Amino acid sequence: ALVGKGRHRHFMAKEIEEQPEVVAHTLTTYLNPSEGTVNLPETGIDFSNISRLTISACGTAYLAGLISKYWFETLARLPVEIDIASELRYRDVPYQKGEAALFVSQSGETADTLAAMRHAAEAGVTVGAVVNVTQSTMAREADAVFPIKAGPEIGVASTKAFTCQLATLACLAIAAGRARGYVTPEREAELCESLLKLPRLMNDVLAHAEEFDRLGTLLQPARDVLYLGRGVSFPMALEGALKLKEISYIHAEGYAAGELKHGPIALVDEHVPVIVIAPRDAHFEKTVSNMHEVMARGGKCLLLATEKGLEAAKTDEPLLGSFAMPDVDPLFSPLIYALPIQLLAYHTAVHKGTDVDQPRNLAKSVTVE
Numbered sequence: 001a002l003v004g005k006g007r008h009r010h011f012m013a014k015e016i017e018e019q020p021e022v023v024a025h026t027l028t029t030y031l032n033p034s035e036g037t038v039n040l041p042e043t044g045i046d047f048s049n050i051s052r053l054t055i056s057a058c059g060t061a062y063l064a065g066l067i068s069k070y071w072f073e074t075l076a077r078l079p080v081e082i083d084i085a086s087e088l089r090y091r092d093v094p095y096q097k098g099e100a101a102l103f104v105s106q107s108g109e110t111a112d113t114l115a116a117m118r119h120a121a122e123a124g125v126t127v128g129a130v131v132n133v134t135q136s137t138m139a140r141e142a143d144a145v146f147p148i149k150a151g152p153e154i155g156v157a158s159t160k161a162f163t164c165q166l167a168t169l170a171c172l173a174i175a176a177g178r179a180r181g182y183v184t185p186e187r188e189a190e191l192c193e194s195l196l197k198l199p200r201l202m203n204d205v206l207a208h209a210e211e212f213d214r215l216g217t218l219l220q221p222a223r224d225v226l227y228l229g230r231g232v233s234f235p236m237a238l239e240g241a242l243k244l245k246e247i248s249y250i251h252a253e254g255y256a257a258g259e260l261k262h263g264p265i266a267l268v269d270e271h272v273p274v275i276v277i278a279p280r281d282a283h284f285e286k287t288v289s290n291m292h293e294v295m296a297r298g299g300k301c302l303l304l305a306t307e308k309g310l311e312a313a314k315t316d317e318p319l320l321g322s323f324a325m326p327d328v329d330p331l332f333s334p335l336i337y338a339l340p341i342q343l344l345a346y347h348t349a350v351h352k353g354t355d356v357d358q359p360r361n362l363a364k365s366v367t368v369e
């Protein structure tokens with residue numbers, strides 16, 4: 001192989017650790033740090049006069065797309081349609097000329113994503129490919145290509161490609177906001193500064209990575225695990241559950257915290273660990289109150305929040321566990337909260353003794369339908 005594991009036991013561990021470096025690289029591809037501006041490639045998409053943006057992908061790439069929906073709405077006031085590619089490709093979407101679509105794929109070869117992209121292109125939509133592999137079929141066929149620059153990703157469960165997809169999509173959303181007149185030059189500079197702080201904050205989390213070895217022992221005996229979050233932390237809850245089931249084979253579900261009362265709360269007892277993703281954002285209080293509902297029913301919670309957040313969420317009942325996260329611009333919190341979620345899945349899988357880099361029944365790139 002051209003790429004080795006170095007001192008790491010698994011490619012996944014190496015790829016988790018590489019994130020501060022590769023995300024910094026992605027950001028400097030799309031941002032000018034000294035000017036505080038986003039610069040897209042010449043042949044980009046003209047966001048200024050599109051009526052709608054469609055986003056599609058599979059797996060973890062889909063969840064990166066789902067997070068970016070919040071960004072395109074908030075920063076660019078752009079209506080976003082998003083669906084998983086295996087559904088979108090067969091839907092009778094009323095595409096109109098003058099729309100644009102983004103297809104997100106690490107490999108650029110996923111059969112469903114490619115088919116959904118071709119389907120949109122045939123309908124006259126301008127299609128952009130957000131890919132890691134720039135020699136891929138999707139990169140060749142798209143009208144615009146946005147490389148995520150993660151470097152080779154070997155572990156089947158996507159880690160650094162996810163955060164580099166997020167970094168690229170964040171820059172695209174800022175550029176769209178500027179093109180549509182919703183992001184002023186001052187706001188653009190602020191947003192760029194927030195993004196450029198992320199690699200250092202990632203390093204702060206990784207400096208305490210050994211904590212997850214212990215937290216992983218708490219999840220190891222579980223049969224089911226629930227992940228909760230609101231806003232951009234809702235897709236993070238889905239990603240947390242996806243990562244855990246992919247590599248540890250523990251059944252996990254991600255839920256919007258506000259939807260808890262419409263079903264999953266029925267599953268809560270002392271045997272179902274609940275991972276609560278609660279950055280300091282506008283949803284914090286509500287998410288914490290959902291956590292208290294879980295605890296009132298005997299549920300055992302593991303809270304990911306800032307130090308102040310952990311303090312504010314304190315109850316008489318002890319938590320199953322917690323991890324103090326750095327303060328971050330709430331909009332971009334997924335890039336930081338991705339790390340504890342990956343580390344938790346990784347260490348749980350290591351404790352269970354599963355094949356972390358090559359989980360059963362899964363493939364790195366699914367090129368058949």
Ligand code: G6P
Nearest residue numbers: 058059060061105106107110158
């Ligand atoms: C597989 C991989 C996932 C990946 C998904 C989409 O399921 O195991 O890690 O997110 O495919 O792959 P793509 O190459 O299109 O991002």
